[in-house]
Amino acid sequence: MxxxxxxxxxxxxxxxxxxxxxxxxxxxxxxxxxxxxxxxxxxxxxxxxxxxxxxxxxxxxxxxxxxxxxxxxxxxxxxxxAYLETRRMRLPVRQRQSINWEAETKLMRWYEPWVVPGLLQTPAYAEALLGKVLDFYHGSRSDLEAMLAARMERQQVLYRGDHRFHFVIAEQVLHTTIGDNDAMVGQLDRLLIAMTLPRVVLGVVPLETEYVVPQSNFCMFDRRRVLVETITAELTITQPRELVLYEKTFQTLAEQAVVGNGARELIRKALESRSG
The missing domain is CATH 1.10.260.40 (lambda repressor-like DNA-binding domains)
Structure with missing residues (x-):
């Protein structure tokens, strides 16, 4: 290959x-x-x-x-x-790079098909997720504490400055189990709270939505760069012609997503299935 x-x-x-x-x-x-x-x-x-x-x-x-x-x-x-080894990028230095990018970004647009975006993760959810990532790539969790601390530090950007955030997640995210059931309940509650933040928009693409555009996880930092995670590398995309395509993709997914009461209803249903 x-x-x-x-x-x-x-x-x-x-x-x-x-x-x-x-x-x-x-x-x-x-x-x-x-x-x-x-x-x-x-x-x-x-x-x-x-x-x-x-x-x-x-x-x-x-x-x-x-x-x-x-x-x-x-x-x-x-x-x-752009094509950097995952082993290098998963270290806390990568998290600190994200902090710098996010601090200088006015509008962040983030799409996730499987897991909750890092800025919206609870400590329990993030710890479980990062632990699985480290197990897969390194077989060791020696960096877990530092990575978790850096991820939680990143979340301060939600409350500081004049940044705006538009998150779009697939409904599957609400059902992908990360950690135990208690961690998932806490995470779903956290999503409901995040929706009340004044500069945050959270949309959920329902499960039965028609496939219209190619999809992978990605995060847009204004119109300057896009970060995409693959299995072996993280891609930092800056070509103008590619940025246009990612912006078009995000806009399409955002239009397919439900927001407000529609999104809250999907999250509450996922919570009920966990609490039953």
Whole structure:
């Protein structure tokens, strides 16, 4: 299976090759213009070598594609920084990075299909969830206390400054068991309380909602970046064209979600099934 960063390099190379061809240059001609080895051209276009920002700028300017430079540079920076090993990203340093991002964000939009968003988790729920994550990746819970403390610290952003939060969760989140039954009851109660916060909107997408858009968990920080968690890595997305797609996806899910009394009713039904 091709690793995500290799796929990203190949996609970037394909875009640069298309730009070159549209401008009427052969690979050899463009290489001669910039004094590059012919092998460099083929390696970049096949995704075997990552170009520098200087390379991308020169390539686009020679091919009269200056308008594509910002998006290509964002793509390049993602290749260099976005695909980070989960082992590194799960450590408390990752939580502190989230605190910084959240503190500078005016509007956070967060979608979760399986678990409660971190900013809305109770300590018991978060401890159970983080414990399972550490078991899976490391077989050790040595970082659990520090990770839990950092996650709880992050939640202070809900009450400070002029931040706004729009959470959308699938109804499945209300039924996915994290920890024991008491932890779930406490977590569902916490969601009802969170809905009363003045700068928080919580929507729930009902179970039988029609599938309309591709879905994975993601969090949008204004219109600057999107964070997506996969099994092996966390992706920080900054390309303008991709941000537009995530914004479109979130808007679609938000329109499918019920809010206010509709959301409270779904949460209360989940609570009743736990309390029965």
């Amino acid at each position: 091709t690793h995500p960063d290799r796929q990203a390099r190949e996609a970037l190379g394909a875009r640069l090759r298309e730009i070159r061809k549209n401008a009427g240059f052969t690979a050899r001609a463009l290489a001669v213009i910039h004094g590059w080895p012919r092998s460099k051209m083929s390696k970049i276009e096949l995704g075997r070598q990552t170009p520098s920002e200087t390379d991308v700028n020169a390539w686009c300017r020679s091919c009269d594609a200056v308008d594509q430079i910002p998006d290509l540079i964002a793509t390049l920076r993602n290749i260099e920084t």
